[in-house]
Amino acid sequence: MKHTLSVLVENEFGVLSRVASLFSARGFNIESLCVAETLDPSLSLMTIVTRGDEMIMEQITKQLNKLINVIKVTDLSARKFVDRELVLIKMKATKTNRAEILRISDIFRGKVVDVSHKTLTIEVTGDEGKIAAMIELLKPLGIKEVARTGKIAMLRGAQ
Amino acid sequence: MKLTGSQILIESLKKEGVEVIFGYPGGAVLNIYDEIYKAKFRHILVRHEQGAVHAADGYARSSGKVGVCLVTSGPGATNTVTGLATAYMDSVPLVVFTGQVPTLLIGNDAFQEADIVGITRSCTKHNYLVKDVKDLARIIKEAFFIASSGRPGPVLVDLPKNVLLDSTNFEYPENVEIRGYHPTYKGHSFQIKRALDLIYKSKRPVAYVGGGVILSDAAKELREFITTLGIPVTMTLMGLGAFPIRHPLSLGMLGMHGTFRANMAISECDLVIAIGARFDDRVTGKVDEFAPNAKIIHVDIDPTSISKNIQVDIPIVGDCKQVLKGFLKEIRANEEETEKVQGRIKPWLEQIEKWKKKHALAYDQEDVIKPQYVVEKLGELTKGEAIVATEVGQNQMWAAQFYEFNEPRTFLTSGGLGTMGYGLPAAIGAQVANPDKIVIDIAGDGSIQMNIQELATAVQYRLPVKIIILNNAYLGMVRQWQELFFDRRYSYTCMENIAPDFVKLAEAYGAAGFRVEKVKDVVPTLEKALAYDGPAMVDVIVEKFEGVYPMVPAGASLKQMLLV
Numbered sequence: 001m002k003h004t005l006s007v008l009v010e011n012e013f014g015v016l017s018r019v020a021s022l023f024s025a026r027g028f029n030i031e032s033l034c035v036a037e038t039l040d041p042s043l044s045l046m047t048i049v050t051r052g053d054e055m056i057m058e059q060i061t062k063q064l065n066k067l068i069n070v071i072k073v074t075d076l077s078a079r080k081f082v083d084r085e086l087v088l089i090k091m092k093a094t095k096t097n098r099a100e101i102l103r104i105s106d107i108f109r110g111k112v113v114d115v116s117h118k119t120l121t122i123e124v125t126g127d128e129g130k131i132a133a134m135i136e137l138l139k140p141l142g143i144k145e146v147a148r149t150g151k152i153a154m155l156r157g158a159q
Numbered sequence: 160m161k162l163t164g165s166q167i168l169i170e171s172l173k174k175e176g177v178e179v180i181f182g183y184p185g186g187a188v189l190n191i192y193d194e195i196y197k198a199k200f201r202h203i204l205v206r207h208e209q210g211a212v213h214a215a216d217g218y219a220r221s222s223g224k225v226g227v228c229l230v231t232s233g234p235g236a237t238n239t240v241t242g243l244a245t246a247y248m249d250s251v252p253l254v255v256f257t258g259q260v261p262t263l264l265i266g267n268d269a270f271q272e273a274d275i276v277g278i279t280r281s282c283t284k285h286n287y288l289v290k291d292v293k294d295l296a297r298i299i300k301e302a303f304f305i306a307s308s309g310r311p312g313p314v315l316v317d318l319p320k321n322v323l324l325d326s327t328n329f330e331y332p333e334n335v336e337i338r339g340y341h342p343t344y345k346g347h348s349f350q351i352k353r354a355l356d357l358i359y360k361s362k363r364p365v366a367y368v369g370g371g372v373i374l375s376d377a378a379k380e381l382r383e384f385i386t387t388l389g390i391p392v393t394m395t396l397m398g399l400g401a402f403p404i405r406h407p408l409s410l411g412m413l414g415m416h417g418t419f420r421a422n423m424a425i426s427e428c429d430l431v432i433a434i435g436a437r438f439d440d441r442v443t444g445k446v447d448e449f450a451p452n453a454k455i456i457h458v459d460i461d462p463t464s465i466s467k468n469i470q471v472d473i474p475i476v477g478d479c480k481q482v483l484k485g486f487l488k489e490i491r492a493n494e495e496e497t498e499k500v501q502g503r504i505k506p507w508l509e510q511i512e513k514w515k516k517k518h519a520l521a522y523d524q525e526d527v528i529k530p531q532y533v534v535e536k537l538g539e540l541t542k543g544e545a546i547v548a549t550e551v552g553q554n555q556m557w558a559a560q561f562y563e564f565n566e567p568r569t570f571l572t573s574g575g576l577g578t579m580g581y582g583l584p585a586a587i588g589a590q591v592a593n594p595d596k597i598v599i600d601i602a603g604d605g606s607i608q609m610n611i612q613e614l615a616t617a618v619q620y621r622l623p624v625k626i627i628i629l630n631n632a633y634l635g636m637v638r639q640w641q642e643l644f645f646d647r648r649y650s651y652t653c654m655e656n657i658a659p660d661f662v663k664l665a666e667a668y669g670a671a672g673f674r675v676e677k678v679k680d681v682v683p684t685l686e687k688a689l690a691y692d693g694p695a696m697v698d699v700i701v702e703k704f705e706g707v708y709p710m711v712p713a714g715a716s717l718k719q720m721l722l723v
Contacts, residue, residue, distance in 0.1 A: 012286070018280060055466065062463040065366065068285045068305060071339040150242050 002031070002058055004153050007046040007064055009070040011037055015069045019046065026056035028052065032085075032150035043071070047083075047152045049121070052135060070132055076153050086125045089135070092142035093120040101141055108134045119144060162577055164323035165190040165262045168256065169198050171299040174331045175226050179203060179218070179591055180506050181211040181356035185231020187258025187347040190323045203591060203620060206612035208235050210584040212242020212313075213610070216251050217585030220571050220594035221546050223376065226251045226592070232258040233271030235375040236317075237278065241578060243313045244282035246399040249397060250374055250577025252311035254302045261321040262290055276317050284312030292325035297332055306334040309342030310461040311374055342460060346477030351485045354432075354456045354473045358497045361430035361454075363507045364390050367413065367442075368525045370397030370574065371435015371459060373567040378402070382594030384483050387490055389501040391511055394422040395436050395575040396555075401626040410511065411520070414442040415711045419518035420511050422709070422717040425450050427510075433457045438468040439575070440713075448716035458482045458620060462599040518709070520560050528678050528693040530554070530629040532703040534561040534601065536682055537627060540689060545597040546571065548586040551579045552636035554629050556707040580609025583626060587613055597625070597689060604630040604658050604698075614668040625688050627659055631703045639706045642720070655703075665696035673697045 006067050016035060021071060023030050031049040038045050057075065064073045076083075087112075091101050096122065105112065105122045108130060114121035124134060128151070135146070162170065168191055174181070179201045184192045194517040195202050204213040204377040215226030230239055236257040247559075260269040266469045285305050289300050295318075337615045358364060372381050379402050385392050385408055392402050393410040402409055413421035431453045436442070443449040449644060457464075457471040458479060465474040475482055489498055522531040534557050537545075540701050548571040549555040555572055564570045571589060573581040583597040600607075600641050607628055617624050632655040641649050656682065665672030673692045675684045681699065709720040 014276065014280075017277070021280055055470075059463065059467060062465075066461070066463050068340045070338060 001077075002049065002051050003029060003075055003077045004081065004151060005048045005061070006074045006076055007048060007049065007070060008038075009044050010071065011042050011044040012068040012069060014031070015044070018067055018069060019048075019064065022067065023050070023060075026059070026063065028056065028060055032148075034150040034152050047150070049151050060093070074155070076155060080156040081153050082156055083127050083151050084125055085128070085131055085151045086123065086149045087131055088147045089122045089124070089138060089143060090145040091120045091122065091138065092144050093118060097141045101138065101157070104134065104137050104141075110134070120159060160329065161326040162329040162491070163190070163326050164295055164318065164496050165194045167292070167295050167327070167329050168299065168318070168323070169194045169200055169534045170329060171331055172298055173198070174229065175225070175299070175303050177225070180227050180229050181205055181214045181218070181588065182229035183211055183231065183235060185235045185258060187260065187320050188229060188318070188323075189234035190320070191229060191256075191258075191318075194596070194663035195558050203587075203616065205584065206615050207610065208238035209242050209580070210587075210610050210613040210616065212239045212246065212253065212255060213578075213581050213584035214588035214616075215253050215255075215559065216242065216246045216589070217548060217571050217588030218592045219253060219490070219588075220350050220585070221568050221589035224592070225254055225303055226588065228253065228255040230255070230257055231271065232275075234269075236275035237273050239315075240279060240282060243279055243315065243579045245573050245576045245581060246313040247282045247284065249370060249573065250311050251313065252306040253313035254306050255313060255315045255361050257315060257317050259288070259317045259319040262319045265319065266269070275315065279315050283315045285572050286317070286664040287314040288317045288376040289319065289322050292327045295322065296329060301335055301337060303336070306341065309340075311403065343476045344460070344481050344486050346458065346475045346482035348485060350473060350475045351489060352699045353480065353532065354475060355486065355489050357430055357454055357456060357473065358388065358390075361500070362503055363428045364430040364432060364504065365424050365428040366390050366392040366432045366434060367425065367436055368392055368398040368401050369395040369436025371479045372398060372401040375435065375460070375479040376567070377435070377483050380480055380487060384486055384490070387509075388497060389504065390432070391424060391508065393417070393425065395439070395442055395574070396559055396572060398436060399559055399570045400567045403565040404563045405565070412559055414439075415444070415713070416560065416707050416709065417717075418520060419709055419720060419722065420514035422711065422720060423514045424511055426716070426718045428453050428486050430661075431455045431713040432698070433459075434483070435459060435465040440468070443468060444711045444715055444717040447562055448718070493514055522705075523677065526678070527702045528675065528681060528699060530557050530631070530679070530699075530705055531561050531625065533629060533685075533699050534558055536685060537599065537601070538562045540682070540685055541597050541599070544567070545599050546586075546589045546593060547596070548572065548582040548589060548600045550582040550600070550602045550609075551577045551706050552603050552606060552634065553631070553639065554601050554603040554606065554635075556636070557629065560707075562601075583607065583610050583624070584613045584616075586624040587617050587622055587627075591620075600624060602626055602628045602662075603635060603661055604628055604632060604654055605634040607661075608659075611664070614665065614670055614694065616694070618669040621693060623691070623693050623695070626694070627688075628696065628698050630658070630661070630698050630699050631660065631705065635704060636707070642704070642706070644712070650667045661696055661698035663704070672696040674700070676700045691704070
């Protein structure tokens with residue numbers, strides 16, 4: 001099962017590599033990883049999407065907590081949370097499909113951020129379902145390139 | 160007062176109460192060596208950096224103190240990797256200082272540069288690259304704290320040359336504040352009560368005890384716990400010494416080369432009380448058939464050890480000593496239940512006694528010297544009071560089976576990583592920590608050659624370690640596997656006629672050398688070597704094809720023991 005982990009770490013060099021090598025050394029998979037400074041510049045927040053059964057997730061959480069530079073690990077999947085990803089999609093644009101691309105982009109509240117004779121680049125944000133649906137619809141029209149930020153996430157409400 | 164980085168290092172070591180550094184000089188650490196010279200700080204010069212780490216490891220395991228190493232950058236640093244991995248697997252507290260090229264050159268493929276922080280990330284508990292001399296004292300303080308607290312382990316501190324030359328005001332921090340590091344020491348009292356409920360209900364309990372008991376100095380509490388409840392106890396390789404092996408409640412070692420009764424008991428029990436052990440594959444055998452009908456209580460300071468290999472019913476995260484104290488408090492308040500459980504497990508103890516009589520550890524001493532005989536005689540001659548280090552392989556298993564350890568911190572062996580070449584340098588470190596004790600390295604003719612150069616260290620510092628080589632002219636443990644599982648195709652395991660003359664070798668280094676080829680000479684020669692005032696090496700020519708038994712083939716269930 002897919003899990004989204006929120007991991008608060010010291011904002012120091014080498015921490016990302018410690019976290020990454022923990023996953024690789026134990027054969028755990030990282031589907032996406034997003035990391036940036038928090039309001040407190042001495043801390044960074046990582047959002048890690050990974051997969052595993054209950055036993056593997058228990059090990060991943062414990063192993064992360066064992067790293068000296070890791071301050072807090074929260075498995076968001078156990079609770080209600082919002083998640084967002086930003087995606088840039090470069091489309092092969094032709095006379096015939098240009099209007100259709102723009103229509104689909106509008107439906108998903110996408111924004112055209114770059115345009116040329118042969119391409120259209122769209123920026124879109126959303127949760128996993130929305131991004132997947134949009135890419136699905138755009139695919140037959142000719143996607144040239146996709147760049148994704150990976151998921152960031154936060155618990156809902158006052159938690 | 161302003162001090163240079165090198166001076167801060169030496170002053171900080173003094174503040175930490177460090178008595179000795181095991182090390183090897185080189186370009187990047189010249190300034191530190193200059194301060195060592197000026198401060199007359201005690202330093203043991205090893206002959207290879209791997210030896211420095213193993214020696215610090217032997218020092219730490221035998222004394223309970225943190226072992227300290229100092230090596231230069233590049234090859235000096237990379238040579239510590241095996242030692243670090245050995246200490247990491249067995250949870251030994253070490254602080255290893257490595258030299259590094261100046262910060263401006265890092266990443267430039269400079270002379271003797273290695274990314275040692277990157278290389279050792281997965282074989283240290285934590286590591287640091289010091290980028291600013293202002294951070295140095297704090298980092299050293301943290302390094303010692305991390306190495307020795309929680310589940311202990313090695314910490315590496317990488318010191319660029321310019322940081323060692325730069326100056327700053329020196330003030331050694333009083334306290335450590337690391338936001339992400341708060342080990343749990345005290346076991347949860349509710350979990351302890353739940354565990355005790357299970358113990359009071361059990362009919363066939365077994366305590367399974369590992370190195371954690373020794374690391375937390377909990378042997379005394381363990382003895383009281385076991386003898387008060389009357390529960391049989393088996394030890395892992397790392398746990399030997401935690402409980403007297405000859406005690407009627409001791410089952411000896413369990414696992415791949417464990418005793419018949421220990422492996423049968425763990426397979427037939429209804430409750431496993433694991434204390435400071437981590438369900439290693441050499442202990443469990445086939446995981447699905449390990450203690451199949453038992454509930455499992457697991458006491459460990461490292462939460463990642465719990466439910467890693469075996470699903471645990473009652474986890475108790477905490478320091479073995481603290482948790483055992485928690486148990487004892489409850490047990491003392493509950494005499495009635497304690498008596499009941501003693502009565503209930505009587506048939507279980509009788510069953511174990513039957514297993515013990517059926518297949519005890521044994522060997523037949525015929526014409527050719529048996530390695531087990533040598534180990535047994537060593538035990539008798541030293542009254543089981545020596546500190547014994549081992550190499551890895553058959554020598555290690557025979558030492559574990561036949562020496563009979565009674566006290567913690569007397570058995571030094573690379574259990575987790577299985578590092579050949581560990582024994583001699585570890586014995587040297589242990590002798591430094593325990594100048595008045597007899598320290599022995601039980602070795603094989605293969606393993607001893609992996610760090611033989613450390614004989615020079617023993618001779619230089621007059622450390623009277625005794626090296627007993629069980630010389631079977633083979634890499635014996637691998638040969639045993641080839642005999643059993645590869646139709647006796649002894650691929651690259653025979654060392655007959657190609658080993659050095661160990662007697663001459665010892666003499667060349669300035670140590671005493673002895674050779675024994677006849678059974679009747681074993682005891683007199685061992686006596687001579689033990690009485691010799693200095694390092695001595697005894698080359699004992701033993702039966703070539705002797706195997707270590709019982710043996711559970713890798714991946715088989717513990718009940719599937721090969722007995723002869």
